[in-house]
Amino acid sequence: ITINGDGFDQSTKVVLDSLVYDSSNSQITFDSFKFITLANTGQHNLSMFTSGREVEYMTSLTYEFSEAKNPQITSISISEIEQESNLTILGINFGVEPSEIDLKIGTQICRTIDLQSTTITCTIPGLESGSHIVTLNVRTIGDSNEFNERITGKATVKSIVPNSGSTNGGTIVKIQGNGFTVGSSVVLGQAICLVKNVKINEIECETQANSAQLVDVSVMTSGVEHSSVGVNYTFDEDKTPTISSVDPVQENFSSSLLTLIGEKFSNDKNEVHVQIDGSECSVIESSLTQITCLLGEHGAGTYQIELKIDSVGYANKDFNFGYNLNIHHLSSNEASLAGGLHLQINGSGFSGQSHVTICDNECVLLNFTSSQIFCLVPLANSQSLTPNVFGLWPNRGGTGGGTILTITGQNFIPDSSKVEIAHTNCQIITINSTSIVCRTGPLPSSSTKSLVEVYVDQIGNAINEEHFFEYIDLWSSKYTWGGMELPGEGDVVVISENQAVYFDTHTPILKGVLIIGGALIFDDMQDVHLQCEYIIIM
Template sequence: MPPPVVSSVSPNQGPAAGGTTVTVTGTGFTGVTSVRFGAKSSPAFTSSSTTKITARTPSGTGTVNVTVTTSGGTSTQSVPFTYVPAPSLTGLSPAEGPVSGGTTVVLTGASFSGVTAVEFDGVPAASFTVDSSSQIIAVTPAHAAGPAAVTVTTSSGTSNALNFTYTAAPSVTGLSPNQGPVSGGTTVTLTGANFSAATAVQFGGVAAASFTVDSGSQITAVAPSHAGGAAAVTVTTPGGTSNPADPNAFFYYAAPPSLTGLVPPSGTTAGGTTVTLTGSDLLGATAVEFGGVAAASFTVDSSTQITAVAPSHAAGTAAVTVTTLGGSSNPVGYVYLDTPVLVSVEPDLGPADGGTVVTLTGNNVAAATDVQFGAVTASFTVVSPTQITTVVPADTAGPVSVTVTTPAGTSNGLTYTRLAAPNI
């Protein structure tokens, strides 16, 4: 019998561990005694005809020649079978990312040909591209926080595992202090969660002058210079960036506050008058004072307006000031007034049709805003802090109460009698 002839083997490659079922074709396959892959015999084979053998590969490495032996001899043709090693991983870059997934990771290693899967803890990568036999670009799927074993699978098997760490996004819950000058330089303590491995701290989009990660829940940062106003503070880690919409803004004050006006400009010594202060750089106000006495309360409406309630104070002019971390404002005078008091009305009677010029004498009437005869408003002129001249309005006959009103209140009433004309 002539020796057998081997013409092909299909498939012509398989894993180094062996176990691949291949079909060997050729001629003279009568009485086959062995099928060899290099120096190793197939652990199992079946000769289904004189031209076809089904064999299972032994383990091996590299490219080997497939031979068939019968009683007529051994084939001598060069028919290769290539052992493909299982893939191996040597590196991941980056090796961590957010739990939401979406991180592009470069996998390096060997034997990446014919990759069928890239998995993160058994979860398929969102996508992957085999760049070469030693590099794969994969996009991470979503995963719970913590390490995830990354593996690559080919027809030759599954690689060793390398850990990719999933990190939860950081969150900022507090700043201390929460304001400072536009020139920067304020040391600020940030509190929150998931600060480990922080790569950036920003104030309104501007990188902190420096920062130190004290723990997973605390960072010490130095505020950079910045335009005036509120600046959202964010922390970035491989897990993502904290939410800038969190109510944790650092306020930059540009200069000491300034005051331009008070409405009303005066009120009673008892306090309680609501006063609107206007000016600039009023945000972050820490104090509003009337003559050195703290306002009963105040609300910062905007950078140009504060609403304050005047405290009680002795009569006279009190300097109103606003204080922020930037300093204290210029003073603006607020006049405290005693309640007006009427002492006399001269003359105290006149015709019912009005028109009589009357002199009102009393105290604290300089800031008069209204003179009334009964319920009727009269025209008037303030002559001095103790005297007003007024014209009696036309009205029906009879006695009426005359009063004077100032921002400090309304005076006592004195009687003025209007005489009806005689009926002849």
């Protein structure tokens, strides 16, 4: 039933006789209220409420439950289903619109293909094993009477396609019948057929290796064996692809092609698949006796060659192919004594099991493919290349950045160097081989003291074990005060939690300094003078 109006919401409910329909069993929008009636008899007033108040009606709302309008099933053309079937249902009050018919046998929908007021013709793909009730709903009229007779689903196997394939397995077969579920299992002779997909009337599965012979097809569902009289499958030597040789047997630089020689292959390259330990060898050409494919990348080692032809299955699996471990090129053959260079190694046969050592020290793996490795160079011994930091000035500056820092040292390289302090870039202003001048960037976190890190491309990190820069808020820096003027006469200064302010100047008379969990540090290398009426530490 649909009631049209406006102003409905999720609190709206309908009372029909003593039955209540609300948001738990109805569909409610602003202008419509839809619900499905429960069984009842007679004529009844219908009341509607929103937020506890009765809705105003433009017309009287009554509803009649009439037995004369009940859809009724009197007979069904078949009582057993063992495959996809058409059914004819006789009765009355079926209506004339096929889209309004909801007909089910058990859990399976019987799709309406023809409708008269007294006849329904429908098709059902199959039915679970056992006895099932029939339910009918005509959406504009309601549910039918309960049909006393039950429809029985029979567990059957009617056919298998294809009905023969390779003795090595790998053939995808489709078994037609009835009563299949996700719990169904398939055995061909003594060999399990791995179930891939299931419909009520069809199972798709992949055969496993078995000796050449004709075998029975056995399907079990929930402990019930499906009848399969006359349905057999042949593991056939004549349909088993056979590899007799491969060339080459090991990876080489002259060619990246692999050739398989044998018999019972396929002229259709699209159904031919070659893999070596999961790495696809892309098929270029295929005939009944020869297959040529383009090798994919793979880690070093010797692995089994797997050939599968869709229409028949797997070939024999007694040939292997070897991938070599090769290094073709290094992005750099020199590095800093301090290490830190990101080294790129080009070659083949790399994998997650690869280990790189330089001068007996591990080059830590950063990333890899089968043809590239990126690793972090360890300490090396090429002293002449190594950048060094000898000194810096000043050694402290504000967390807001902007401090001009001079770094002295050796082996700096213009256009190839960068400076970081506490993972924050120091923008280079000028650079030569012995000096770098840079401007510190803003530190996103609180005050910290950190080594100055100089990195030179293709070389690595500069040696620096003792030269630190301290990020600290200088009283004399406007960046400490958010870019505003320094605190003036009569101001109150607040130093908050996680903030350290380095006092390095002279002040006028302040009203006060309030330290809430922070720190005020006085420069003891010069004369400083803090004047204020009070200091409060909390």
